[in-house]
Amino acid sequence: MNFDLSEEQSALQDSVGRLLRNELEQTRLLEIFDSEDGHDVRLWRALGKLGVLGLMIDEKHGGTGLKMLDAAVVTEILGYHGTPGPYLGHVAAALAISLGGNDAQKERWLPRLADGDCVGTVALAESGDAWQPDEWALPGQAALNGAKRNVLYPGQADLMVVGVAGGGLVLVENPAQSVEVTPLPSLDATRRIAHVTFRDTPAVPLGGSAGRLRDALLVLLAADAFGGARRCIDMAVDYALTREQFGQVIGAFQGLKHQLANVAADVEPARGLYWYAAHAYDAVPDDAERMAALAKAHIAERFLHAARETTQAHGGIAYTWEFPLHVWLKRAVFDRAYMGSTSVHRARVADLSGWAQAG
Amino acid sequence: MDLSYGVEYEAFREEVRAFIAENWSRRDARDPQRVTAFRLRATAAGYLYRNIPRRFGGSEQPADVLRAQVIHEEFSAVRAPMEIAGNGVRMLVPTLLECGASWQQEKFIPPTVRGEVDWAQGYSEPGSGSDLASVRTRGELVGDEWIVNGQKIWTSRAQLCRYMFALVRTEPDAPKHQGISYLLLDLHQPGVTVRPLKQITGQSTFNEVFFDDVRTPADWIVGRRGEGWQVSRATLKHERTGIGNAETYLEQFAKLVNVARSTARNGRPAIEDPIVRDRLAEIEGYLQAHRYSTFRQLSMNLAGRNPGPVTTMNKLVVTNLGHLIAALAQELIGDASLLLPVYEPGRKVGNERWMNQFFGSLGIAIAGGTSNIQRNIIGERGLGLPRDRTGDAS
Incomplete structure (x- = not known):
């Protein structure tokens, strides 16, 4: 048995962590958080240069040809650093083209997605929190008419993968010319969302499975949430070791120590859960869908809990905009809601577990 | 990432399965002699008591967590007897192997492994729960014997155990942690009173044990005088990993x-x-x-x-x-x-x-x-x- 990361995977995490420590110290993160579009091109280019944007794109098309597990462990690090930008939708769009695009589409888009030369996104949700493929109602025709909600960075996107009725996917190229974007005040300003409206928007069908794309996003959200939760704990421990009250560092007080111990014990075991969900996506088809749903539901919930607890543990400083913990609190809210909330995925876990059958 | 145990271990699993098929049937569970005989064969085959030397009745196998896991899985699947349960095998034997004198290992480990004697754990006292190092049961060396007086509590299965390993304060003037010794006591002697505690479940699986001038030989001490706290850490470590x-x-x-x-x-x-x-x-x-x-x-x-x-x-x-x-x-x-x-x-x-x-x-x-x-x-x-x-x- 070897349920551990390979040396290459650990090294990949280290190199991404190094880049983000340099490029994204806390003042810079807050600048991007407060910026007009929440997208830092320099950071994006650096991530592309490091290979982060093309991990699952095959080598023939300029990517690294790695698996979901590799992408997930990198996503944990991006989550740890609160990395802003179109990463999540971008990786999902590239995956959709890898899974269901024809040769011409792959050759046209994948190399440019891999190095970050262009930005991809996915448009999935419809009104009524309808994130799941079987809930999509947008008619999948050569000319799209209708709307999608809560799309990541549609204004920056060079291509958009759109979920359509019946659980299919279509590709909209150069959406800036054919899609109307309604910006929204994003709570998590590291992941900007907007509504989009299609009016006779040209679209071409993609092969591949929307369910598979959904599972991929769930695993990546779980990984992001684990990294974010870990960061909340680290920030609170750092603070507990430096802040003094009543003549000692506050981390010596049992009330705080126990609070942080509870959060750590709540979060830390979940590392293996997202690893396994990613591994199942790569290698255990029978377990992939259920584990992706379980990991997303469980870890997004742990992240939100950790962010709330550690915000309280800091006291007043964490209630200010200038202290960056709120970035992770808001990312936790995003990770919980995006692609469907906890109760939705727990219900799916229940359905996929076959619990109602005689055992 | 590879969640299989690998070819070597799957071959080992087949070997364990074949052994069980040949040596165990569920009916045997009702016959204590067959259970004992099975344990002996399983030990000879290298499946039980793996970290205990052969001369003490173990099978002395190299440490191999995965083999241990495979054995656990295959034995549990058919409820074949594993190692004897209880504090003796789980806690005292590892402690003696780590800290005991060789005569103590020879005298106590083999009958414990065979299941002939079991051990009570004498740690907690009414006033020493989480703050275990505050134990007050005292031991005084008089001639070639320790004289022990005091009380232990939460002592599982004490009425069934022949011996106890106990934390006893032998150096009353030393600082808290340095005043404790790890003594072995024979519970079958005058002066030992075992009183079952009725638990919230209505059942009684643990007890209070009272010592009134209880005697134990001077050399029934594991480690040196005042080292009992460190010796007990070795035992607790084993408990927590369990x-x-x-x-x-x-x-x-x-x-x-x-x-x-x-x-x-x-x-x-x-x-x-x-x-x-x-x-x-x-x-x-x-x-x-x-x-x-x-x-x-x-x-x-x-x-x-x-x-x-x-x-x-x-x-x-x-x-x-x-x-x-x-x-x-x-x-x-x-x-x-x-x-x-x-x-x-x-x-x-x-x-x-x-x-x-x-x-x-x-x-x-x-x-x-x-x-x-x-x-x-x-x-x-x-x-x-x-x-x-x-x-x-x-």
Whole structure:
């Protein structure tokens, strides 16, 4: 048995962590958080240069040809650093083209997605929190008419993968010319969302499975949430070791120590859960869908809990905009809601577990 | 990432299966002689008592966590007898192997391994629970004997045990931790009084043990005078690694799902109720997280790497799991929770058997270091927060 990361995977995490420590110290993160579009091109280019944007794109098309597990462990690090930008939708769009695009589409888009030369996104949700493929109602025709909600960075996107009725996917190229974007005040300003409206928007069908794309996003959200939760704990421990009250560092007080111990014990075991969900996506088809749903539901919930607890543990400083913990609190809210909330995925876990059958 | 055990271990699994098929049938479980004979054969084959030298009745196998895991899986699958349960094999033997004199190892380990004698653990006292180093039972060396006076509590199975390993204050003038010795006591002697404690379950599995001028030879001490605290750490280490088994909770969860199938809510099977399904899925999130967390820890241990702070969290994690399971089980069994489970001939015990899990989940939160002590350990050793200035958390 070897349920551990390979040396290459650990090294990949280290190199991404190094880049983000340099490029994204806390003042810079807050600048991007407060910026007009929440997208830092320099950071994006650096991530592309490091290979982060093309991990699952095959080598023939300029990517690294790695698996979901590799992408997930990198996503944990991006989550740890609160990395802003179109990463999540971008990786999902590239995956959709890898899974269901024809040769011409792959050759046209994948190399440019891999190095970050262009930005991809996915448009999935419809009104009524309808994130799941079987809930999509947008008619999948050569000319799209209708709307999608809560799309990541549609204004920056060079291509958009759109979920359509019946659980299919279509590709909209150069959406800036054919899609109307309604910006929204994003709570998590590291992941900007907007509504989009299609009016006779040209679209071409993609092969591949929307369910598979959904599972991929769930695993990546779980990984992001684990990294974010870990960061909340680290920030609170750092603070507990430096802040003094009543003549000692506050981390010596049992009330705080126990609070942080509870959060750590709540979060830390979940590392293996997202690893396994990613591994199942790569290698255990029978377990992939259920584990992706379980990991997303469980870890997004742990992240939100950790962010709330550690915000309280800091006291007043964490209630200010200038202290960056709120970035992770808001990312936790995003990770919980995006692609469907906890109760939705727990219900799916229940359905996929076959619990109602005689055992 | 590879979750299989690999070719070598799957071949070993076949070997273990063949051994069991040849040597064990479920009917044997009712015959103590056959159980003993099976253990001897399984030990000779290298499956039991793997870290105990052959001269003491063990099988002296090289440490191999995966082989141990395969043996555990295959033996448990058919309920073949594993090592003798109890504090003797689980705690005293490893302690003697680590800290005992060779005559102590020769005298005590073989009969313990054969199951001829069992040991009571004499640690806690009425005034020494989490603050174990405050023990007050005293031992005085008079001639070639220790004279022991005092009281121990929470002593599991003391009425069935021949011996006790005990923490006894032998150096009353030394600082708290340096004044304790680790003594071995024969419980079959005048001056030892065992009084069963009736537990909240109505059953009695642990006791108070009183010592009134109880005697033990001067050399029945493990380690030197005043070193008992360090010696006991070796034992506690073994106890703590024994808690945290995900398989136990996977089985408990499967039973919980079965209860949800067989009980009703709003006139329908409870398993169809969205709230019940949500809570089951919540529990399964924690359960699978812990399961893969233990796989990760096992893999890293195998590779000689440190899994990090998570190792300090396992006990609290499974305690919390037990609490979540207990809470949902109470909801599902409904009015059956109004009954105390009573085991008598002719009485059928129904879903009230879950009250044992309900009480047991509280026991786990207390035994082997309470949850609040675990939180100190996680905070201090796991997260690196400062030690409580008054505490002896570790």
